[in-house]
Amino acid sequence: MNTVNAIFTRQMSALLRKEFLEAWRDRRALWMAICFSLLFPVLLAGSTIFFVKKHAEESTRLALLGGEQVPVLAQQLRSDSLEVVIVNEGEPRALLADGYDLVLQVAEGFVDGYRNFRAPKLYLYVDSSSTSAGRAERHLQERLGGLQQLIVSQRLSARGVAPQLLAPWQLQVRDVSTPSSRGALILAMVPGLLILTLFVASLATSVDTSAGERERLSLETLLLQPLPGWQLISAKMLAVASMGWLGALLAIAALVALMPLMPLAELGIQQATTVAGVITMGLLLLPLAMLVAVVQILLALRSQSFKDAQTQLSILQLAPVTLLMVLDMSRVELGEPLWQLMPLVGQQQWLKALLVGDSVSLPLVVAGSLVCLGLVGLFVALGARALRRESLLGAL
Amino acid sequence: MIRVESVDKQFAGRPVLDNLSFTVPDGQITALLGANGAGKTTCLRIITGLLRADAGRVLLGDIDVAQQPMAARRQLGVVGDREGLYERLTVAEYLTLFASVQGLAGKSLERALDAVREELELDALWLRRTRGFSQGERMKVSLARALVHRPRHLILDEPTRGLDVLAARLLRRTLSRLRAQGTTILFSSHVMSEVAELSDRVLVMAAGRIVGGGSPVELMRESGCDNLEDSFVTLAYGAAAGRPRQEEPA
Numbered sequence: 206m207n208t209v210n211a212i213f214t215r216q217m218s219a220l221l222r223k224e225f226l227e228a229w230r231d232r233r234a235l236w237m238a239i240c241f242s243l244l245f246p247v248l249l250a251g252s253t254i255f256f257v258k259k260h261a262e263e264s265t266r267l268a269l270l271g272g273e274q275v276p277v278l279a280q281q282l283r284s285d286s287l288e289v290v291i292v293n294e295g296e297p298r299a300l301l302a303d304g305y306d307l308v309l310q311v312a313e314g315f316v317d318g319y320r321n322f323r324a325p326k327l328y329l330y331v332d333s334s335s336t337s338a339g340r341a342e343r344h345l346q347e348r349l350g351g352l353q354q355l356i357v358s359q360r361l362s363a364r365g366v367a368p369q370l371l372a373p374w375q376l377q378v379r380d381v382s383t384p385s386s387r388g389a390l391i392l393a394m395v396p397g398l399l400i401l402t403l404f405v406a407s408l409a410t411s412v413d414t415s416a417g418e419r420e421r422l423s424l425e426t427l428l429l430q431p432l433p434g435w436q437l438i439s440a441k442m443l444a445v446a447s448m449g450w451l452g453a454l455l456a457i458a459a460l461v462a463l464m465p466l467m468p469l470a471e472l473g474i475q476q477a478t479t480v481a482g483v484i485t486m487g488l489l490l491l492p493l494a495m496l497v498a499v500v501q502i503l504l505a506l507r508s509q510s511f512k513d514a515q516t517q518l519s520i521l522q523l524a525p526v527t528l529l530m531v532l533d534m535s536r537v538e539l540g541e542p543l544w545q546l547m548p549l550v551g552q553q554q555w556l557k558a559l560l561v562g563d564s565v566s567l568p569l570v571v572a573g574s575l576v577c578l579g580l581v582g583l584f585v586a587l588g589a590r591a592l593r594r595e596s597l598l599g600a601l
Numbered sequence: 602m603i604r605v606e607s608v609d610k611q612f613a614g615r616p617v618l619d620n621l622s623f624t625v626p627d628g629q630i631t632a633l634l635g636a637n638g639a640g641k642t643t644c645l646r647i648i649t650g651l652l653r654a655d656a657g658r659v660l661l662g663d664i665d666v667a668q669q670p671m672a673a674r675r676q677l678g679v680v681g682d683r684e685g686l687y688e689r690l691t692v693a694e695y696l697t698l699f700a701s702v703q704g705l706a707g708k709s710l711e712r713a714l715d716a717v718r719e720e721l722e723l724d725a726l727w728l729r730r731t732r733g734f735s736q737g738e739r740m741k742v743s744l745a746r747a748l749v750h751r752p753r754h755l756i757l758d759e760p761t762r763g764l765d766v767l768a769a770r771l772l773r774r775t776l777s778r779l780r781a782q783g784t785t786i787l788f789s790s791h792v793m794s795e796v797a798e799l800s801d802r803v804l805v806m807a808a809g810r811i812v813g814g815g816s817p818v819e820l821m822r823e824s825g826c827d828n829l830e831d832s833f834v835t836l837a838y839g840a841a842a843g844r845p846r847q848e849e850p851a
Contacts, residue, residue, distance in 0.1 A: 219702050
């Protein structure tokens with residue numbers, strides 16, 4: 206029995222060595238895995254930094270046409286984010302074309318009308334086709350609204366009327382979101398992208414080790430050896446999974462490394478990912494990496510050619526993101542225990558929680574991972590059967 | 602000894618092998634001679650267990666290939682119609698892999714590797730990855746893989762195709778040595794000179810059946826021809842096809 210075990214272990218370790226050497230020496234596949242894995246954290250960090258910077262630096266340029274009549278108005282409107290330039294003459298359209306976001310024209314006789322309480326007119330010119338027009342208009346409306354409220358209060362007070370009479374209530378907005386819930390909103394897409402990384406990073410290796418080997422007839426050489434089919438598929442699956450898992454680990458590491466550079470505080474988010482959280486995320490993705498690998502190998506073995514396998518797997522890699530998006534949009538309660546037993550959904554929910562520093566239920570994680578590993582076993586058995594198909598060798 | 606007994610095989614309803622029977626004795630080189638499409642490769646694939654026969658059976662010694670595939674594969678060395686190399690592995694890694702999956706380890710593994718390295722003159726290639734190897738180099742490595750576990754039966758599918766003179770000579774020398782050691786060797790070919798030079802026995806195959814068998818001399822005597830090519834054509838396609846054309850009188 207010991208001799209049989211020794212031979213079995215020797216065969217498996219020789220096969221694993223072959224598959225890992227083949228996978229990790231494939232520079233094209235390795236670069237593809239590394240590049241995609243680093244791409245999305247860099248893009249996420251870059252876009253967050255850009256968004257916050259742009260938001261912080263945004264100011265509105267207002268041309269106050271005829272503003273020499275109302276220097277106090279100009280002074281009251283001015284703020285750090287609203288630049289008011291008094292312009293004596295000019296065409297509003299030309300001024301907008303000249304770089305102003307808005308043109309506020311003071312009507313002739315404004316001062317007299319104001320003093321006599323006749324509600325004189327202000328004309329606001331805006332180019333609604335400009336991307337900054339909406340924001341600039343809202344900005345000015347807020348400033349003018351506040352100023353208008355102040356003047357009304359002063360006028361009523363001067364006449365002995367309590368300003369509160371005009372305001373039956375005061376609305377105060379209080380944000381009850383926690384850093385983790387705000388983080389969940391901003392980082393909602395990250396679990397889906399991490400899962401997508403598994404698919405993309407392992408794609409080239411899975412095609413090469415299955416459809417590629419079949420096309421080069423080196424699969425036939427392996428099938429001539431005294432090896433059970435499940436060993437062949439398992440060795441290939443582990444090598445492919447290692448590539449996908451490497452991609453996901455790199456992406457997680459890059460994301461966590463880039464988090465300090467991201468202006469999360471400005472967005473009201475606390476960085477909550479711990480080292481233990483990162484390690485847990487990596488471990489949670491391992492069964493899924495194996496499942497993705499064996500599904501890719503099975504599909505590639507069923508394909509007609511190397512090119513056909515590439516096409517099929519390229520389509521497959523969109524499936525998880527699409528599925529998760531559909532489930533998210535359909536407002537299904539994915540946090541329910543039963544959903545967490547489903548591969549992809551479970552990992553998505555656990556990653557989401559860990560990314561914002563929440564805890565995950567250990568029994569559910571173990572159960573979900575076991576379901577995933579059970580499916581891996583089933584697909585390995587199907588793969589071993591597929592290796593016995595005569596059509597695999599192009600005989601039919 | 603390899604025994605093929607009443608083997609039938611069809612692909613999509615088209616018969617490829619039809620009640621095929623023959624034996625390959627130990628310590629001899631037997632050539633399976635046939636035109637393209639005669640069923641040679643299908644026959645070899647059934648012997649190696651890659652394909653299943655629709656009817657009949659194949660025995661390697663006492664082992665039924667379909668019933669005990671693992672035991673059969675331990676007795677077989679196969680050089681296919683493509684080399685089946687892994688281009689990202691060195692020759693040493695490649696041969697270690699196949700020796701290990703055949704159950705060799707430790708000293709016996711080292712001895713087996715040293716033996717094929719010396720016999721097939723692989724020193725210069727040993728630590729090189731197989732990407733970019735010439736056809737002859739690829740064949741040498743492929744043959745080393747088939748021989749590294751010292752199989753009792755060796756199957757080769759058109760082994761000299763694309764080989765240069767030196768590689769073909771090395772292959773012939775190796776096969777002759779293995780024959781002397783008692784290995785059962787079966788190879789397919791449609792190259793007459795190679796068959797005539799290498800084989801002790803020739804099996805002529807046409808339309809999925811053996812239509813003639815014996816030593817090259819016996820075949821020529823049986824067909825009434827003075828060379829192996831004419832003998833093959835006569836046996837495979839009939840006497841009219843095998844007779845050399847006479848010059849028309851002016």
